[in-house]
Amino acid sequence: MNGASALLPAVLALPLIGAILVMLLPKDEDGLARGVAMGVSLLTFGLSLAILVPYDINPSHGSMQLVFDKEWIPGLGAHFKVGVDGISLLLILLTTFLTPIILLSARTSITSKVREFCAIMLILEVGMLGAFMALDMFLFYVFWEIMLIPMYLLIGIWGGQRRIYASIKFVIYTMLGSLLMLVAIFYLYAQYGAVTGEYTLDLMSLDKLVLPHNVQVYCFLAFALAFAIKVPLFPLHTWLPDAHVQAPTAGSVILAGVLLKFGVYGFLRFAMPLFPYGAAQMAPYIAYLAVAGIVYGAFVAFAQSDVKKLVAYSSVSHLGFCMIGLFALNSQGIEGSIYAMISHGLTTSGLFLAIGVVYERRHTREMSEYGGLWRQMPVFAALFLICMLGSVGLPGLSGFVGEFLTIFGTFIADKSFPVGWDHFLPHPMLLAAAATTGVIFGAVYLLYMFQKMMFGELKEQNKGLQDLSWREIGVFTPLVIGIFVLGLYPKPIIKVMNPAVDQFIRSYKEKLAEPDGPAHIKGLPAPGTEVPTAEAPSEAGDTPPNEAVAPNPAHGEPGHID
């Protein structure tokens, strides 16, 4: 363990210390609380950028780097184990990037209980970063749940009229999923212990365990429920519009910008690698639901008169792309999915912040109340336009890359899939075509929104509106720069995530090719079964995994497919 491995715990500790500091400040020192929180969050961002220095961008294998491992609960086998790979690194950077922006944007929108707000934001940041870094199931679960309470308070304390309903709905929905996931974690833990005699919650170890196929389906479903609610996958999305509309701008931004990503990330990091067969079995259904979400989200967004609700539903639609790209299971699809997540984090944050700007001035989110703002607030209109077009997926802006890659990945999903799995994604081309309509509808509702608000007659009540202040321009600038950079020069980002994605696909396929049978460690025979002799057919890789028990491949020769 070298010095660099202390970097991740430091990134985690910094906002935590900041939160405690903020809580200890005197009650009415709002400016000081904001300043401390801002400073801490900027420092965290800087420190998270420092991860890039020791980080090896082209690892020989795409596994975890900068791993920090310390025993935590020996009786349980739980460790404080954190690490990053190309996937989590990008999401961590997104989180630390957005937090100062949110704190800056809240300077005028959050005016009561400022100290508490700053502390809650920092604790939320700890929870999010921890969940992205965690390489131990217990640790992940703890961070996953820790995130919940600050978000709940954020909606409940600073939210709108129906905040109480929205906040409790958010908690109950999220909890419902995660508790069943907990049961599946117990099961995995018990099985791993039974097979190896060692009880651990370490993700890398548990990852080697291959469960019987039917069990994988149940466990995958338990995990998938937790993550699908978070994504949110249609039809589990109903908490999202409520939470978004009731949350203050800061809450909406963090929710759309980072929290939703945990759904997709959870599939990628936990549900799919741990239960590949279960994932493969459920892939068609998830793909259907994702496409249904893309189209449904777009249609419902179009029908909204409340701008915030419109953007909330657009999230349902956009996250559908991430999900379908993930289950295309080729590097294009998955890289597109991650790219789309990051881009969504920037563009949708920008849209919510823009809505926050006009809401602060007019205290309404009805589209019909606005119109002609372009002339009144030209700077705002320009920045809003860029965020909106980024979200639409205009080539040259960030949204395009992700959507293109996910759809392309889905389109070619057929050819990239393991032998014996012709129907991993049923009719991938049709799915891709259906998803593409989502892009078109996306352009329709977002442009419609922009047109209603920005063009046309300037209403009497909007004549006094002020354009953006320097602070507000400061809020938007980093986002807009990000949207441009991601759209014009995607290469570095793709390069960072590529090794991790390749590694994910490789190990996924390896594990999927493992034969059915009692729980065993990948590449090893199940305890109590005979070790096949040298003459045993070693082309196990060609055996369709959904067939009955095939002899295990010999030691050191896992069934390669590719």
Added chain:
Amino acid sequence: MITITPNDFLYLGPLGVLTLVGFLLVLAEAFTIGKHRQFLMQLTVAGCVLAMLAAIVTWRQLQPGQTISAFSGMLIADRMSMFLIALFSGTTALVAMLGSAHQSEYGWEVGEFYGLMLLATAGMAMIAMAGDLVTIFIGIETMSLAVYVMTAARRGSRGGSEGAMKYFLMGAFASGFLVYGMALLYGATGSTNLAVIRGVLAGQASSPLTVAAVFLLIVAFGFKVAAIPFHMWAPDAYEGAPTPVTGFMAAAVKTAAFAGMIRVFVFGLGGDVVPFGHIGWSTIFAIMAAITMTVGNIAALRQENVKRMLAYSSIAHAGVLLVGIVTAGIDPAGEGLSAVLFYLLSYSATTVGAFGVMVWIGNRDRERVLISDWYGLGAAKPAAALVMTIFMLSFAGIPPTGGFFAKFILFKSALMAQDGSLLWLVIIGVLNSMISIYYYLKLVMAMYFREATGEFKPLRSGALTFVLVTCGLLVMHMGMMPSRWLGYLGI
């Protein structure tokens, strides 16, 4: 024939301290007047701390897994009993501090309160150390009689008298069942010693006598831990009793009842005793656990009175603990027992803390027992609201609190027992956690999301602050550094 040797007294320290200080307090009460009542509280705390130290010293002398039987097997000293006695003494000390603040504010300064409380604790210590049915019975009765009186200690409170009456009648019934069950068990096995009973029953097919005995014992302990359908007394008694007494009942008395359950069922009968055809007592407890959790939580959803809500919540927690008892019964080699003990510790700390905040928040003019009375606490008194939030999160089982880890290991050990045959129960358990989140967060919601109605004039008392801080830190520490505590429980 009971022979008593000098060695028998070696491990009697904690029990002896509790009993002696208890009698001393009863005496001292007669000689203290008016303002000097504070002294009684200090004496109680001192006695409890002394008993706790004695228990810790004894705990350190004992090896893990070592059991020493004293007084011909009437009492057993092992690490579990010492842990429980330390827990009871600690709870009692904290409740005494709550009690003194509550008494002087609401004017029910009855000195017997402290004496009775310590004698109840002595009864609990006896249950924890019991190696014989007779000791269990004496312990339970000592504890219960004292608590009946404590429930009605605030004279002139109608709710208190009603609750105490209900509690007493139901409790008397339960004691009847208990003693009858014990008698039948004696008839079936020829002994009241739990170890002997275990030995006899293990090699024997179940007779109608054992079936009846086990049934009666289940009913009796069901009453004592307030498991559904034997819970009817609990909400009224909890609501009617003075708040510190409610805390004492919910934390210490419930823990003691579970200690008795562990002694009788897990150690005495053992999981291999199958009285009802193929159905063992563990199956009945498992069904009871499922019903208790579910009904307790659903009933708690509708409560507007915080004390009543916590009463139903404590019923629901009894259901979760029953899951642990079942686990310990069917999987003696597993971690079920440690999980139960960990749960009891975290639950006690949370309960005393939560009732502590309830004592703190009200005053003579406005006791603030309704949820609507808590509106706006978060803005007015952020520190108290934060502590209460920690307790509510711990009750609900949300990390990083002790309640989360307690539930985590309890359900984990349940799932690992007998190849996951308790999976259904664990799923019901975790779904129940979700239901419970709703009403625990209802209080958090009241504190943070609503506007205050009227100014808060909380009780100012150093002892009260000490209780809240201690419980809050303990709950957080148990959540973040559970291995320390697991170490004490022998995992």
